[in-house]
Amino acid sequence: MLLDGISFKKTGYFSSLINDYLDENPLLQSFYNRHPNVVNFGEQLKEKTTHFNENSRKILVQTLFEQYKNVDASELTLNHIELLSSASTFTITTGHQLNLFTGPLYFLYKIVSAINLSKELKKQYPDYNFVPVYWMATEDHDFEEINFFNFKGKKIQWNTKSGGAVGELSTSGLDEVFNLFALELGPGVHAEYLKSLFKSAYLDHDNLAEATRYLANELFKDYGLVIIDANNRALKQQFIPYVKEELFKNTSFQQVLETSDKLSEVNTDYPIQVTPREINIFYIKEGLRERIVFEDGVFKVLNTSMSWTESEIEKELNECPERFSPNVITRPLYQEVILPNLAYIGGGGELAYWFQLKSYFNQVDVPFPILILRNSVLIETESQHKKLEKLNISNHDIFLNQSAFINKKVREISNIDIDFSSQKEALQKQFEDLYALAKQTDKSFLGAVKAQEVKQLKGLEKLEKRLLKAQKKTLADQVNRMTELQNELFPNQSLQERNTNFSQFYLEHGKQLIPELIKHLNPLTKEFSLLKL
Template identity: 60%
Template sequence: MPSDCLSYKETNYFSPLITDYLDQKEELKQFYNRFPSLENFGKQIEEKKSAFSLHNREVLVKALQEQYSNLEISSTVSSNIDSLLQENTFTVTTGHQLNLFTGPLYFLYKIVSAINLSAALKKEYPLYNFVPVYWMATEDHDFEEINFFNLNGKKFQWNSAEAGAGNDAVGNLSTQGLEEVFALFSAEIGGGKNAEFLKDLFKRSYLEHENLTDATRFLANELFKDYGLVIVDGHDKNLKAGFIPYLEKELTQQVSFNNARPVAQKLDELGYGVQVTPREINLFYLDICVRERLIEQEERFYVNETDITWSKEEILKELHENPEKFSPNVMTRPLYQEVILPNLCYIGGGGELAYWFELKEVFKVVNVPFPVLLLRNSVLIETAKQNEKRKKLDISISEIFMKQHELINRKVRKISNIDIDFSSQKEHLVQQFSKMYEIAAQTDKTFLNAVKAQEVKQLKGLENLEKRLLKAQKRKLKDEVSRITGLQNELFPNKSLQERHTNFSEMYLEFGEQLIPALIEQLNPLDIQFKIITLGE
C-alpha cells in the first residue's frame, strides 16, 4: 500500500488562512487556543477537566442511550458511551451535514481523523479515555446541499416533495422518495460482492428508517461501529436544557455578535476575509416545517417570515419550557458542542476552521474552554493502475495537482524533441534593444518611444510564435496529451479535489472492505500533510 504526501500549500487547493495556520504564523495565534500537538493536549485535558461537571456527563450519557435505543451497537461503542460518565474520559469531535449516502469522500476522512486522534491520545495519555464523536448536523435546513451524491460521473439526486414544502430541519425529513434513488443506484453499480454490500447498506439505512436523522445514524454506525464512533444528535430537549443559560445570553446580550464581529474584522484586516458574518442573534426557531432566524426589534422578538412574536419575558419562558425549539446557527453551534461534550478537539475542513477562528473571544466571555482546532485529513486515492500510468507518463505527485493547461504545457515541452522555450531568444532580443536605447538616448524622445514600441512588438511576436509552436506540438503529441488529461480527470473529477466530489461508494466498489481499514492505517491526523494513497493490486 504505497503512499506519498504533499504540503497543503503545494496543492494550491487551500486558502492562505489555513496554510498560514498550519505554518503557525505569529499573527494568527490570537485566534486560537492551542495548536494541535500531542504535548498541547495535556494542557487541554486539564483545562477541560476543571470545566466539565459530572451532571453534564450524566445528562449526555442518558441522551445518548435514548438516541441509540433502537440501534444495534458494538461493544466498543457501548463501552465508549458508558465511559463518558467518568471524569477521565474526553471526546474528539467532528461534524458533518446529513448528506445523502455520506456525500463526498471527506465525510470518511473527518471521522477517520477523529478515530485516529483518539487512539493517538490514548497511547500518549494512557490514564485517560478518548471517544471519537460524529456530530450530526440534524438541524440544518439547506436540503439542496445534501440531497445528492456523485458516482461514476453521474449525480444521484433525491427529490423530496416534503423538503420543497417547507423550511424544516433536514433531520426531520421523511425518507419517502428514496426508493427511486435506490433503484437507479442499484442499476448503476450492478452485481458482485462489493455492489451487494452497498445496495444492502443503502436499503437498510434509508428504506428501513423513517427520517433522515435515523437513517444517517444507522449508516455512520454501520461503517464505523467497530472503531467505537459515538454519534450525537444535538436536536435533543435534554441536551439543549443544559445550554439554556448560554441561549439566554445570546437572546438578551447578543454575545456572539458583540464578541465575534470585532474578531472577524481583524481577520479581514489581515487579508483573510470573513467566513461567516455574525448576526445580532445567532439562533433559529424550530417548529413544524419551520426553521427561521430570530430577530429582535424594539424590545420584541420575532421569527423571521412568520407571525410568531414574543416579549422578552415571553421568549425566555418559551426557552425554558421548550429549549429544543431554539436552534444554534453556525456561530453558536460550536459553543453548544463544547458545553454539552467533554471535548478537547474539533476536527473540520478549511471552511469550518475559518469560522471557528472568529469565536475564541465568545468562548472566553462565557467561560468555556476553547478546543484545539485540527484540520481534517485530506487524501487522494489512486488505484495501482492509475499509479502505474502516472509513473509511465512521468508525472510527479506535485505535477498531478497542477492546473490542467499548466500540466499539459509542461509535459509537452518536456517530451518534445524540439526546444519550445524561447526564453534565450527573448533575452538576446532585449540585449540587442538595450544598445539601440543607448543610441536613441542621444537623439530625441520620439525616437526613444519608437524603439520601445518596436521592442514590445518583437517580444510579442516571439511569444505568439512560442504559443503556436506549443499548440502544434500538442496536436502532434495528442495521444500523450489525451492520456495526461484522462488521468488527471479521473483523479480530479470536475476539476476539483477527489474528496470534495466523489462518493465513498465509488471507492468501495473498487476496493471493498479494505477501504476503511486502509484509511485507518494510513492517516495520521497530526501529520499535517495532504496524503496520496495507492490501493489495490
C-alpha cells in the same frame, strides 16, 4: 499503500488562511487557542477539565444511551459512551451534514481523522481516555446541499419536499433512489453489500437522522465511533444561559464582527466565511426552522405570526429549550458546552469560520478547542497509478490546473524546445545595451526603446504559444490520455474527495477501504496524502 504526501499549499486547493495556520504564522495566533500538536493537548486537557462538570457528563451519557437503544452498537462504542462518565475521558469531534449515503468522500476522512487522533492521544496520555465523536448536523435545513451523491460521474438525487430541520425529514420516497442506485451498482459481492447498506439505512428507518446514524455506525462501529444528535431537549437545557446571552445581549454579533475585521486587517485575502446576525438562533418545530429577530420591541420568528415580549421568550426558552436551534455561529459553542471536547476536525471552509469565533468563546468563558484540518486524500487505483508512471506524470504535476498541466507535459515530451526563456533573456540583454546607449545620446529615445522591447517580447511569446499549440496537435494522443487521466482523478477539475462518493471505491475494494484509510492517515500531518488502493 501510501504513495506520497504533498504540502497543502502546493496543491493549490487551500486558502492563504489555512496555509498560514499550518505554517504557524504568528499573526494568526490570537485567532485560535493552541496549535495542533501532541504536546499542546496536555494543556488543553487541563483547561477543559476545569470547565466541564460531572452533571454535564451524566446528561451526555444518559442522552447517548437513549439514542443508541435501537442501534446495533459495538462493545467498543458502548464502552466509549460509558467512559464519558469519567472525568478523565474527553472527546475528539468532527461534524458533517446528513448527506445522502455520506455524500463526498471527505465524510470518511473526517471520521478517520477523529478515530486516529483519539488513538494517538491515548498513546501519549495513557491515563486519559479519548472518544471519537461524529456530530450529526440534524438541525440544518439546506436540503439541496445534501440530497444527492456522485457515483461514476452520475448524480444520484433524492427529489422530495423539505422543510424544517433535515434530521426529522421522512425517508419516504427513497425506495426510488435505491432502485436507481442498485441498477448503477450492478452485480457482485461488494455491490450487494452496498445495496443492503443503503436499503437498511434509508428504507428501514423513518427519518434522515436515524438513517444517517445507522449508516455511520455500520461503517465505523468497529473503531468505537460515538454518534450524537444534539437536537435534544436534555442537551439544550444546558445551553439555555448562552441562548439568553444571545437573545438579550447579542454577544456573538459584536464579537464575531470585531474578529472578522481583525482577520481582514491581518490579510485581505483571508476569507470571511460567515457573517453574524444580531441574533444567531433559529426557532424550530416540526417542518419549521426560521430565524429569530428582534423588531419593534418584540421577538419574532420570520415568516410566521409568532412573537414574544422579552419575558415571554425567556419563559418559552426555559420551558421548551428544544425549540431553540443554534446557527453556524452558535453551533460551535453549543458543541463545546455539552461535550468534554478537546479538538474539532474540519475542512478548510469550516476552520475559516472557527477562526472568527475565538473572541466570542473568550467572552462567554468557554474553552476554545484545538482546530485540526482533516485529512485530505487522493486515491489512485492500480490502473491509474500505472498510467501515471507510463506517462511520466509526477504526483505534484497531477495537481496543476489542467492548462498548466498539459502545457508542462507537452514541453517535457516534445522533441522541439518550446521554452523561449533563453531567447527572451538574450533579447532583454540586448535592450539593456540599447537603454544605456539612449541615455548617453538622447533620453527621449528611452520610450521608443521600451516600446520596441515590449513589442518584440510579445512577439516571442506569441510564437511560443503557436509552437506549443502545434505540438499539442502533434502529440494529441498523449495529450488526450493525460487529460482523461487527470479528469478521472479530479472530477470536474476539482478535488476527488469533494466530489466522489465512497461507494465508487468500495465497489472495487470492499471492506478493506476503511481499514486502509485508518492504517495510512496521520491526523496531525501537514500534507495532502496520495494513496494507491
